Amino acid sequence: MTALLFSCKSTQPTANKASDKTVEITFLHVNDVYEISPLEGGKVGGMARVATLRKELLQKNPNTLTVLAGDFLNPALISTFKYEGKSIKGRQMVEAMNAVGFDWVGLGNHEFDLDEADLQKRIDESKFNWLASNALQNKKGVLEPFSKTVDGVKVPFPKTAILSFKNAQGKSVKMGMFSIVLPSNKKDFVYYGDFFESAKNTYDILKNECDFVVGITHINKADDAKLAEMLPDVKLLMGGHDHDNMIETVKGVVIAKADANAKTAYVHTISYNTETKTATIKSDLRKINDSIPQDSAVATVVKKWDDIMDVAIVKAGMDKNDVVAEVTEPLDGRESSMRNGHTNLGDLIAQSMTAAASKPVDCSVFNSGSVRIDDQISGKITQLDIMRILPFGGKIVEVAMKGRLLERILETGLKNKGNGGFLQWDKITHDDAKNEWFINGKLLDVNQDYYVSIPKFMMEGKETNFGYLTYQNPDVIKVTESDEKDINDIRNDVRKVLIAYMKKM
Template sequence: MKHFFSSAFWFVILLLAFTSCRSSQPNSSDSEEIVKLTFLHINDVYEIGGVSGGKYGNLARVAQLKKELLEENPNTYLVLSGDFLNPSVLGTLKIDGKRISGAQMVDVMNAAKVDFVTFGNHEFDLKEDEVLERINESDFEWIASNTFYYANEKIQPFTRDGNKLPIYLTIEPQNSAGESIKVGILGITTKYNQPEFVRYTDEYETAKNVQQEIESKTDFTVALTHLLESEDEKLAGIVPELKLLMGGHDHENMKFTYGQTIMAKADANARTAYIHRLTYNKKTKGLQIDSELKSIDNSIGYEPVTKVAIEKWDNIADSAFEAQGFDPNREIYKLKEALEAREALIRTTQTNAGTLIVDAMADVFPEAELAVLGSGSVRLDDQLSGVVTEYDILRMLPFGGKIYQFNTSGEVLIQFLDAGIKNKGSGGYLQYQEKLKFDAQKGWLLNGKTIEKEKQYTLVTNDYNLTGKENNMEFMNAETNPEIKNVISSDDIESPQSDIRKAVIVYLEKL
């Protein structure tokens, strides 16, 4: 009897263990209901190669990461959430008299096998024909939910190879069992930059209407957005059905959850990328999103095809710079401390990079009382350290452009400086020499003295600040404002007055 009890006891234990093991394994019918997909997400990429001396970034690394993720999950998509055609120092160059204007970006993105993009505001820094050419040269799909082409007094979709850009896309990832799902993708762009050939519909109403249109056709919807973080939050509130906002426009990485919507942005210039792994259960309709911020650094190799494309454009750039009188590899100065040119800082506070540039501007116009720079001219979005080369200066100030001296009243000067404060956080924020201070009681002080409204001042600024096109600075149009007088510069291409980059190089050599 005792023996029988012992045998029965162990039989029960083994049976329970076997049952437990079976229940811990995924049910085969449940696993067939699971479909996984991955988005490799970058935004605001202006440099095809690396930044910080090659330590971070480089689209060949991004392409290699995509290859590795495809091995993990064949339902992997590389997306770029706007801002890539402009600005960059390469984009300012000319081949056979024609400006490159983002052609290098499209070529390298094609090599990297980018899947989907949406427009950023900087795409529309380019001329109409340039934008149309870049779209037609692209192998990747553009999603334009609220961005349209205006021509012949007609609002219409942009086209690629004669086909209208979609206001949304539907992708159908499937699992190994052949079960698939339908995922909608929107592309929403801020209205920040609107040349004559572009028209926008309202970001929020458009997203809401498109979501309602495709809701019955899809299992869930995500969006590529090029909006400010506060606008992403508003979008998630108005269209809570959007499960994931893969954002851009802000250049620093962030991740927030608004209600049931996840929003994430990577660091500009592919310093980092977000890897969004989505798991959908067809049976329960449950969606799980796991987002990983991945550093794009030397821990990742270079995908060969993309690497070759980057090297091709680097060689083109070297030849073009030399034709302009620049030697990209020439070392000009060894920094004692890093120059701070990250956009998040130079557009919100005075930095040593801004001070260096305005001092260089003043150096070529020694009679001027003050030099002022629009921080939007500085596009390095990085820190410079160690030995500075001419290419570093070209990257920092890709637009180049003339430096102008002019006279104006203290009243206009105060208005100019106040507008710079209003523009905090954008390219219209001003950098100026250390001789200028703001006192809460006395107002603006130049060399310790209050700026007088009736007095005339001799100033130096960059070319864009005299167009009246900057936010809150319409009055700074040198052609229409009679208070802006005696505007001078130099047409001699050898003169540092003719190119702000040459002015900085000359100034550093003097130091």
Template sequence: PFVKEGKGALPKTYVMNVKDADGTTAKIGLIAVTLPFNKADYVSYTDPLQTAKEAYNGLKDSVDAVVAITHQSMEADELLAREVPGLAVIIGGHEHDQRFAKVGDIYITKAMANAKTAYVVNLQINKKKKTKKVTTKLEKLDQDVALDSATNVVVEKWNKIADDNYSSLGFDARKVMINRGEPLEGREVEVRTRQTNLTKLVVASIKDAAPQADVVVMNGGSIRVDDVVQLPISQYDILRTLPFGGAISEADMKGSLVIRMLETGRKNIGIGGFLHYNENLAYTNDKWILNGQPIDPAKTYHVALPEFLMTGKEANMDFLNPSNVEVVKVYPAAAKGQPLSDIRLAVVRYLE
């Protein structure tokens, strides 16, 4: 089990005890599931739907309502609603573009990313009749919503911790890097389907850090900002755009593997494994063309890419790892502080 330091195993469910104005109490059971993506070797995984069913069945007779908090696709949430019709509501995540559905009597709510909106879920429980009623309301989170003073103290505390950490990694978070031109397009629906000015910037930065590379690729899922980044653009904007960071790997690969990687990336449209690549590379007439010539399956090419891609853990790319016989050579990792050591440093250095 997952163990919290000094506290033993974390519970699989949680019961919230609430009380209304007249003193009536109720128990609300909470269950939670998430999609098993980017799996780690040291974590064990169970089937989300089966786990949710077991958690619900273990709670339903001891509480007045059960709420599911999820991070999975809308399709998976809809299946959960059909398979566990006794749920009060599903408060979901994963999609960043706001979703809402009703399956039977169960509402599924997913607000916009980056705290642009929030669904307010009102759960009314009639203990005498043993019934429950759910209503939802979508609220915009803008300047009309006042800051909570206690929460803001905590936010400022963690902002200070973050700034100190960025500094230790070689970043000046408040330094402006771009103060004129167009905003950078980083919305998930865009960077996982096509090249944008932001993806071109990141790819160009990788190429600048690895000038010997014939082929430069980057997975759209590296970009997590899911927003149009407005001017002026600071180093902090680069950090929040590429929060995972990670080194840039260099490897020599056979053209056959390069083609397979590019084809998989092209077919990964709409998900994080969609690949962006350097401007002298193009897909034309069902062929990959580099510097005006088709990529030769037998030739060896020097490739630069985020280190995560070389783990084989990107969607449909388990073949892309150092043990593949078509990987001729993997170059040593760069020293800390070098542009190749962190993709975000590469972008900063490119813009300087």
């Protein structure tokens, strides 16, 4: 059953001079936001600047909605720490978003990085609305909507929303919304309906109940385009999942995504003519940078959590201000780079894994998705930078394996181009024309044994399309692990591996 949530906004006269017959609705749209603080030395991003832009837009048009199109509860360095005896797990983000005044969010795949209990806590702490058209909670085989507890009452996430808006002259319009997420994060407590089918079903209901429909999507841009072709009467798809800004029109449907971490935001203005029953859309990409003042109330919340993280870093035995190296060429940790090709940062991490091995390895590989900084960094590199690069940490193991398994691993990495399962490596080359692999300069022999340095996370089959890669795989000969109790063995934490290597540069 589709849940309809009715909401109404009354408006005061606006600063613009829209026609008496026109109702304008403004969206402030961001997606894939993992950091509440500004990045690049404070120059870009930051929730306090988003709040300032929101207030500016609301002053111009009270019919303004602030929307986040999925991925905000994880990952972030601070989420890996504890506060008041409990794992933070996105608590800082919800508090910052509440302070900003977000109106609506869609689910992203990273929301389900949290376990069921922690996710429920974050949902209950939120003051914004959640929309979920294809994701349901799986309670031991019983499917029901996720819900937020408000004053002791469970309020289920709607599959659709219908919002009413008026202009200064009292002309009104009804807008429908749906929200879908891709099923890339499989969890026992989550059921994903087919997002194409769910979008079509919700649209078919909404189109008879409102004047026009928009969608919040957290899917690949290719699927956004396919969805637009399926539903050409939808006016706007506010997307996430892809981390670089883009905008295109497919079959008359505007598809837009902003840059991750609120480096940019899209401002969409929909002008609906109540007489002709037509809508026009204007989309402006706004840079979120130091030209925008920081809202003081939100900045206070951000500083609170920055201070909490500082204390946690010290407790973790790290020195955030310790300079581990100084580099002149920017280290490229942008997801658009690392998930589609090899970067100097990827090379550096893989080389550090090779150097840290207990005995010489034939090669080293790791998943690009473990790098989360989504930025380029240069100059003095501190331990805090390393922790932001690799917030999950994680153990590095050494695996003796058959060549045929190594070949399969490398081929899977290539097939994962565009997602976190794309591999970075050391002592490996690939001849694209012949599709041949070379290990330390020699053609890979599927019948030979190889000694490989690799994250334990990958060896547990947890990365995309690597389900076959486990300790029980018959082509795994032996796995050598460090003693977790040995605080001097840097292989217990890839961040310490990278720090040790960079200090020797």
